[in-house]
Amino acid sequence: xxxxxxxxxxxxxxxxxxxxxxxxxxxxxxxxxxxxxxxxxxxxxxxxxxxxxxxxxxxxxxxxxxxxxxxxxxxxxxxxxxxxxxxxxxxxxxxxxxxxxxxxxxxxxxxxxxxxxxxxxxxxxxxxxxxxxxxxxxxxxxxxxxxxxxxxxxxxxxxxxxxxxxxxxxxxxxxxxxxxxxxxxxxxxxxxxxxxxxxxxxx
Numbered sequence: 001x002x003x004x005x006x007x008x009x010x011x012x013x014x015x016x017x018x019x020x021x022x023x024x025x026x027x028x029x030x031x032x033x034x035x036x037x038x039x040x041x042x043x044x045x046x047x048x049x050x051x052x053x054x055x056x057x058x059x060x061x062x063x064x065x066x067x068x069x070x071x072x073x074x075x076x077x078x079x080x081x082x083x084x085x086x087x088x089x090x091x092x093x094x095x096x097x098x099x100x101x102x103x104x105x106x107x108x109x110x111x112x113x114x115x116x117x118x119x120x121x122x123x124x125x126x127x128x129x130x131x132x133x134x135x136x137x138x139x140x141x142x143x144x145x146x147x148x149x150x151x152x153x154x155x156x157x158x159x160x161x162x163x164x165x166x167x168x169x170x171x172x173x174x175x176x177x178x179x180x181x182x183x184x185x186x187x188x189x190x191x192x193x194x195x196x197x198x199x200x201x202x203x
Contacts, residue, residue: 005125005157006077017080021058036181037119038064040194041149045070049114053092054099054138055122057081063089073109075099100130102137112143119149119181123163124156131158135170142199148172151181151194160193172197 009016028034038061045051049070053062056074058081066072072092076082079096086094093109099122105111116138126134138148150167154160164174175198179190186193 003127003129004077005127010078017078021081021084024058024060034060035064037061037117037149037151038068040181040183041065041115041117042068042070044147044149044196045115050110050112050143052104052113052116052138052141054102054116054118055120055125056085056094057120059085059089059092059094061117061119062092062094066092071110073104073113075102075104099126099134099137102134102141104141111141112146113141114143114146116142116146116148117150119151121152121156123150123152124158126158128157131163132166132170135167135172139171139199144199146198147175148197149194150197151192154191154193163193164195167195167197168200171200173200 024034041051042065047069051062051065051070051072053072053074056062056076059074062072062074063085066089074085074092074094075097077096077098082094082096095107118138123131142148152158167174174195176196177186178184178194179186179192181194
């Protein structure tokens with residue numbers, strides 16, 4: 001039985017996905033800056049890069065990256081969020097998939113990416129039993145010189161040190177740690193982690 005936190009929230013509140021979609025629409029309408037992750041990833045990527053948005057939700061990050069000219073594939077476990085991404089951000093490939101079972105080659109999609117981004121606290125919603133598996137699947141989808149950017153907050157059930165240990169066990173090398181998507185340094189007191197990683201042994 002999966003203990004995925006997002007699926008548990010939907011089971012407890014079937015309207016949660018629609019609320020989440022509307023939340024970000026309202027934030028955008030209010031003029032809030034929702035593009036921090038996009039600027040970060042775009043700076044990492046070559047022009048026209050292949051980018052995987054892992055846990056893409058309704059396409060907030062991946063849709064903007066596609067508008068900048070990147071080749072984007074977005075994956076999320078929630079089909080309601082994927083449907084919203086397809087409506088609001090046509091162009092990228094949006095797929096309802098479990099990251100723990102990710103195998104994009106079997107979907108006929110390019111299997112290696114220049115950048116993989118996992119924003120929006122995605123890591124903290126994973127079933128704890130699948131965390132290392134998800135990191136292994138993401139590592140397997142990186143191009144030889146590709147990089148993975150992960151961001152999530154503290155006190156959400158996934159300790160930063162535990163995440164870094166899981167990533168190392170999945171064959172990912174820790175290259176950079178920040179406390180925000182706008183490049184502020186990571187400190188022992190930081191309540192948010194942005195980790196940039198690469199595969200341990202590029203192939």
